[in-house]
Amino acid sequence: MTRVGRWAADHAVLFVAGLVLLYMFLPVSFVVLMSFNDPVSRLSYEFQGFTWDNWRNMCAPAGLCSSLLTSIQIGLAATLGATVLGTLAAFALVRHRFRGRKATSVLIFLPMATPEVVMGSSLLALFAAGGLAGRLGFWSILIAHIMFCLSFVVVTVKARLAGLDSTLEQASMDLYASEWTTFWRVTMPLVFPGIMAAAMLSFSLSFDDFIITNFNHGNTITFPMFVWGAAQRGIPPQVNVVGSLMFLTALLLVLVSTGIGRRKQAA
Amino acid sequence: MTETQTPAAGAQLSLRALTKRFEKFVAVDALDLDVGAGQFFALLGPSGCGKTTTLRMIAGLEEPTSGQILLGGDDIARLKPYKRPVNTVFQNYALFPHLNIFENVAFGLRRRRIGNVKPKVDEMLELVQLGAMATRKPSQLSGGQQQRVALARALINQPRILLLDEPLGALDLKLRRQMQLELKRIQTEVGITFIHVTHDQEEAMTMADTIAVMNNGVVEQLGGPTELYDNPATTFVSNFLGQSNLIRGTVKTAGADVVVDVHGTTAAVPADRARVTSGDVWVGVRPEKVELTAAGQAAGAPGTTQTGTTLAGGVVAEVAFIGVSTQYLVEMPWGQQLTVFVQNNGARDDFRPGDPVDVHWRGEHTFLLDAAQDAHAGEEE
Numbered sequence: 034m035t036r037v038g039r040w041a042a043d044h045a046v047l048f049v050a051g052l053v054l055l056y057m058f059l060p061v062s063f064v065v066l067m068s069f070n071d072p073v074s075r076l077s078y079e080f081q082g083f084t085w086d087n088w089r090n091m092c093a094p095a096g097l098c099s100s101l102l103t104s105i106q107i108g109l110a111a112t113l114g115a116t117v118l119g120t121l122a123a124f125a126l127v128r129h130r131f132r133g134r135k136a137t138s139v140l141i142f143l144p145m146a147t148p149e150v151v152m153g154s155s156l157l158a159l160f161a162a163g164g165l166a167g168r169l170g171f172w173s174i175l176i177a178h179i180m181f182c183l184s185f186v187v188v189t190v191k192a193r194l195a196g197l198d199s200t201l202e203q204a205s206m207d208l209y210a211s212e213w214t215t216f217w218r219v220t221m222p223l224v225f226p227g228i229m230a231a232a233m234l235s236f237s238l239s240f241d242d243f244i245i246t247n248f249n250h251g252n253t254i255t256f257p258m259f260v261w262g263a264a265q266r267g268i269p270p271q272v273n274v275v276g277s278l279m280f281l282t283a284l285l286l287v288l289v290s291t292g293i294g295r296r297k298q299a300a
Numbered sequence: 301m302t303e304t305q306t307p308a309a310g311a312q313l314s315l316r317a318l319t320k321r322f323e324k325f326v327a328v329d330a331l332d333l334d335v336g337a338g339q340f341f342a343l344l345g346p347s348g349c350g351k352t353t354t355l356r357m358i359a360g361l362e363e364p365t366s367g368q369i370l371l372g373g374d375d376i377a378r379l380k381p382y383k384r385p386v387n388t389v390f391q392n393y394a395l396f397p398h399l400n401i402f403e404n405v406a407f408g409l410r411r412r413r414i415g416n417v418k419p420k421v422d423e424m425l426e427l428v429q430l431g432a433m434a435t436r437k438p439s440q441l442s443g444g445q446q447q448r449v450a451l452a453r454a455l456i457n458q459p460r461i462l463l464l465d466e467p468l469g470a471l472d473l474k475l476r477r478q479m480q481l482e483l484k485r486i487q488t489e490v491g492i493t494f495i496h497v498t499h500d501q502e503e504a505m506t507m508a509d510t511i512a513v514m515n516n517g518v519v520e521q522l523g524g525p526t527e528l529y530d531n532p533a534t535t536f537v538s539n540f541l542g543q544s545n546l547i548r549g550t551v552k553t554a555g556a557d558v559v560v561d562v563h564g565t566t567a568a569v570p571a572d573r574a575r576v577t578s579g580d581v582w583v584g585v586r587p588e589k590v591e592l593t594a595a596g597q598a599a600g601a602p603g604t605t606q607t608g609t610t611l612a613g614g615v616v617a618e619v620a621f622i623g624v625s626t627q628y629l630v631e632m633p634w635g636q637q638l639t640v641f642v643q644n645n646g647a648r649d650d651f652r653p654g655d656p657v658d659v660h661w662r663g664e665h666t667f668l669l670d671a672a673q674d675a676h677a678g679e680e681e
């Protein structure tokens with residue numbers, strides 16, 4: 034083999050990896066690029082000139098920032114609700130033997146498997162049957178989001194809990210820790226990464242949701258609803274600013290969490 | 301709480317009719333056991349005989365179905381595990397993966413709010429020779445090192461009783477022997493009562509002052525290693541600890557010696573080694589206590605000639621050379637094969653398969669067991 038050939042063989046994996054990364058990040062970089070676009074008309078999607086204006090006046094398009102705020106509020110509330118309820122459910126399902134445990138496990142999994150369109154429309158039917166048709170909005174969206182996030186939380190936390198060796202908790206009790214102390218000193222630190230992952234998943238699921246929200250939002254506009262509405266008339270470049278910010282936040286979270294992980298390893 | 305902070309002193313432990321039932325299955329059956337203060341006590345038995353269950357009941361991790369656990373006179377059977385001055389070294393170590401070695405060892409002290417943690421932990425890590433590893437995570441240690449951390453984590457609390465559930469099970473043979481000596485040294489040093497569970501009879505015999513041999517949830521026999529080996533009380537013990545030849549016989553007369561008819565030959569067994577003194581019996585003798593001679597020749601070992609028994613008419617069936625000794629299987633006229641170990645010290649003749657031989661033993665090397673018991677109980681497959 035020639036020297037060049039060997040070099041190519043050695044670096045083939047890197048090359049393929051690079052291509053995959055490019056494939057994944059091209060759309061993201063396009064979003065970032067377009068956030069600096071200075072379009073001539075609202076309907077043009079080509080890069081026509083560089084400007085900071087979109088970043089400076091993020092809230093310029095009417096309704097953008099209020100919809101963003103609504104989405105963040107619903108996202109945080111849904112994450113909190115789903116994570117707390119889901120974690121409790123996961124503990125019950127893994128740690129306790131009760132009648133109907135198997136059935137509960139299956140039922141909790143069901144919302145994940147049901148198509149969103151079906152879920153959204155049946156929820157609407159439920160709300161309407163409950164006489165709430167005229168009062169759909171923040172709360173109906175929140176209830177819907179908590180419901181579908183719950184399955185994901187239960188599944189994620191359950192997996193983590195099932196992998197937890199129960200002799201660790203017994204060892205803790207053997208070493209003078211009460212049930213309560215054992216939970217906070219041993220169980221919780223070991224399950225926490227799972228709960229954290231579940232929370233992040235919940236937030237992104239809720240923030241992102243369009244289909245179910247579309248059925249149950251009443252007059253409340255979430256960010257995905259806003260973008261959908263705006264798309265009919267031409268998406269304002271500020272939407273790309275929001276996209277870029279989301280991406281940066283996610284990146285920051287990942288960097289911080291791996292940083293903490295590395296520091297813990299070193300300690 | 302205050303009571304557990306007094307300087308370590310082993311405590312007397314007594315189990316009274318301790319029973320554990322899992323639904324219908326009886327794992328531990330009305331167990332009575334006394335462990336003296338400061339003893340190195342071994343619980344020995346085959347897999348599934350209830351050793352771990354017994355230990356977990358003492359630690360409080362399993363609730364007894366009935367019975368008492370007396371520690372220095374107090375019944376602790378219903379106390380929560382964290383209220384008992386007892387610590388456990390778990391079979392799989394159960395070190396906390398999110399804490400470093402120092403914090404693992406300090407865990408018990410911190411929970412009891414005992415001050416001055418650092419010097420105590422450092423001293424304990426020195427004792428198990430892991431001073432340099434304090435800041436590592438458990439996953440960064442070898443199996444033997446993890447085992448020592450588990451030991452340090454339990455010992456630092458100066459429990460009245462330390463429970464060890466096959467702590468050496470996962471180690472290779474060399475490290476195992478080394479840790480056995482280490483454990484024995486530490487126990488002598490700290491003077492805490494150790495209860496060591498194992499199914500390795502050699503391990504139990506080298507380490508323990510007293511051994512309880514368990515089978516099917518009950519104690520078959522309790523005693524010192526030599527006593528158990530030389531004078532087993534049941535066929536199970538005679539086969540589980542080492543090997544035994546059990547030969548069918550019938551008691552003729554019982555006095556200071558119990559005289560037994562063994563396939564037409566008379567054998568005398570001292571009365572204190574006879575578990576039964578009438579009817580059908582097993583005459584037991586260890587393979588290394590049997591002397592082998594060419595047919596018709598007198599036994600050479602001193603003593604064997606005067607008080608001994610000679611069974612004639614054997615034929616060598618199999619020979620296996622294993623370095624320090626040679627193992628013979630000798631087919632007797634009544635069809636039974638006896639196992640004989642002969643030291644390879646040049647003092648004995650070598651035999652080959654087919655050679656006619658006589659077997660000899662001394663009365664004080666034999667024991668009498670009830671013939672109602674299964675001669676193969678406790679044998680390894």
Ligand SMILES: Nc1ncnc2c1ncn2[C@@H]1O[C@H](COP(=O)(O)OP(=O)(O)OP(=O)(O)O)[C@@H](O)[C@H]1O
Nearest residue numbers: 322325327345346347348349350351352353354499
């Ligand atoms: N939680 C449980 N439910 C039902 N049966 C059990 C339970 N725990 C133990 N057993 C049974 O009780 C018996 C004794 O178990 P134990 O763990 O005490 O055995 P062991 O002597 O420690 O064996 P080993 O040497 O294999 O560790 C076994 O037959 C086991 O199947």
Ligand SMILES: [Mg+2]
Nearest residue numbers: 351352353465
């Ligand atoms: Mg066991």
